[in-house]
Amino acid sequence: MYLLEGRVVSLASDDEQIDFLVVGGGAVGLLSAFLLAKEGLRIALVERQGTGEEASWAGGGIVSPLYPWRYSSAVTALAHWSQDFYPLLAEQLLAETGVDPEVHVTGLYWLDLDDEAEALAWAWREGRPLRAVGIDEVHGAVPGLGAGFSRAIYMAGVANVRNPRLTRALREALLRMPNVTLREHCPVQGFVQEAGRVVGVRTADEELRAERVVVAAGAWSGELLAGLGIELPVEPVKGQMILYKCAEDFLPSMVLAKGRYAIPRKDGHILVGSTLEHAGFDKRPTESALDSLKASAVELLPALADAEVVKHWAGLRPGSPEGIPYIGEVPAHPGLWLNCGHYRNGLVLAPASCRLLADLMLGREPIIDPSPYAPAGRLG
Template sequence: MHIAIIGAGISGLLTALELVEQGCQISIFDQQQAGQAASWAGGGILSPMYPWRYPQAVNTLAQYGKSMYQTWNEKLLPITGIDFEIHDTGMLIFDEDDFDIGLNYAKRNQEPMQQAEYLKHNALAQINPWIDPKFQHAIYFPELSNIRNPRLLQSIVAYLKQHPLVNFVEQTHIIKFQIQSQKVLSAIDQHGNKIHADQFVIATGAWSQHWAQQLNLDIPVHPVQGQMVLFKAPAHWLPTMCMNKVMYLIPRQDGHIVCGSSMAHCGFDTTPDAKTQQNIVDACLEMVPELAQFPIVKQWAGLRPSSPTGVPYIGCIPEINNLWMNVGHFRNGLCMGPASAQLLRQLMLKQSTRIDPMPYSPERLNTEQLIIS
């Protein structure tokens, strides 16, 4: 079976991985370079931030992220030489209003990775000595990790590009489909070239509303900008991830510390804003004042593919038999990505599914748009 995947962010790349491992022939297209949009720009926390604030359907997918990335890393690392750098740091959360629900979440939802401990000041200082003493207590999630998403993307792209069943086509914008009798006959690029395949997958992230008019669907996926700041400290300087009021610090193994993040509705603009940068820096220095001694080495912004509830659309497009989608992951594309791609592969190849596919069905599209209008 030949499958054309449109979009080479984390959703498209993981979908390609899942399908090529089943012997499918894959062509993957991206309007720019593979792995260069929101997937590259994110922080890489392998859990939703405050999972109790999300629908269960988000957490159902996200709970498999870490273990599936560990499995993929073991397979790809010997071939690509690029480590995903899954970093087991744990997470400190200082939002007092979330303490009770956070402490009970793991047991209530049977998610051992979300097990939390309540820490008073002395225990908190032992786990992370750099926390400002004004934070007298926190909840600590020792099982949470982060992944170095640029390395993750580099490894997957390198693996797919060397694979004999994969054809990579970058800098190519697929603009429309040729559809007849409830079937896509071909996809057409910006030069008028026709791409033929047995099945087609839309994995175009924040750009997914592009397809709404032709498919006669309401696709409520829009870009939401998120901005990041990168500090460089000594290796292993900051021992844990930290979060307060939706702002976070994420330490990498080599001492880089990713700080974020913001939310702004500004279309497809990815220009960092100085005021937003200062807000991020101020929030992070409030948690870890000593961070101020280290240089800011980079700043950037990416575009999250927002959706009404953060629950992605995964499955076959209504009334088109060979067109599928894997879009709308909003803030949790990295941690939901592996299970999302696995679910799509199982649906496409008519295999039994690990999870119930109904909450993610694209059949929701028209009804959800009516609800939020």
């Protein structure tokens, strides 16, 4: 191990050939590296900043798409697999690292939906435990809920994961693995190609070579691939959130109305989000968004009017068409693989996406049909 800008970094010996190199240290990149390293492969991960400092840190961590019935079957398949796997992943990471990702099962109430009938029909088709409930039942379960709502549906078993702790646990797990190289604050400037194959990446200081390269760089994936002439329709979509600190039992369940949600952490922190803004790579928080989020918070939970905002921040989601990620090899560039473009559902879909990637890279039977996510035919 060595120290880089205050961070302890595990480094395989320089004479070892890297099997797979992962570009991007968010939840998707970290988990991709973790699952591949578990197979005994020699893995390198490079991240332009510190790991887990972008969208993976900024999100709310609900282990469900906000409106799962509004997505395609491709997103649903990944979401269902991930939801079932998350508790096992959290237990494994806690046992290996001592860092608890805090998968917190609270259930989720959707309030005053315009498409409630469609939601219930979707749940029946998919076998998900979503049901209509009386508003009095909601007020009994969530005493702090505002009075302005009349209808609700509820799904038991929906969890949230404390995403900064998830990425911290994954980072710690990688540091403990002797077959993993982790390089932070190491921006990739381009790709190395030989004989028609992608065989590595270029940084400011060196070339890093590997048998295969995986791009999992979130909102920055499109810019990175543009250097190869690849048009990846992934763009940054800004989201802002605020955080309150309340009593641990203040909010027993997640609630969502008018596109805004409140998420309880186990220690009483309450996250309220989120905005949806097309502002390029500008992730500065704004006063207008703060005012809007506060208004939503008070509408959902009136007692928050007297609570202090502990923190206000913004992050950049990797926006993509229909929110369907790109998972697989790029046909025109052998050796180059993608695991990116998860839009609003990176944390939700990460376990299934990374397992599917590993299955494809290792030639195993995939957990689900990989064709909807294949880059072939979807890139410009």
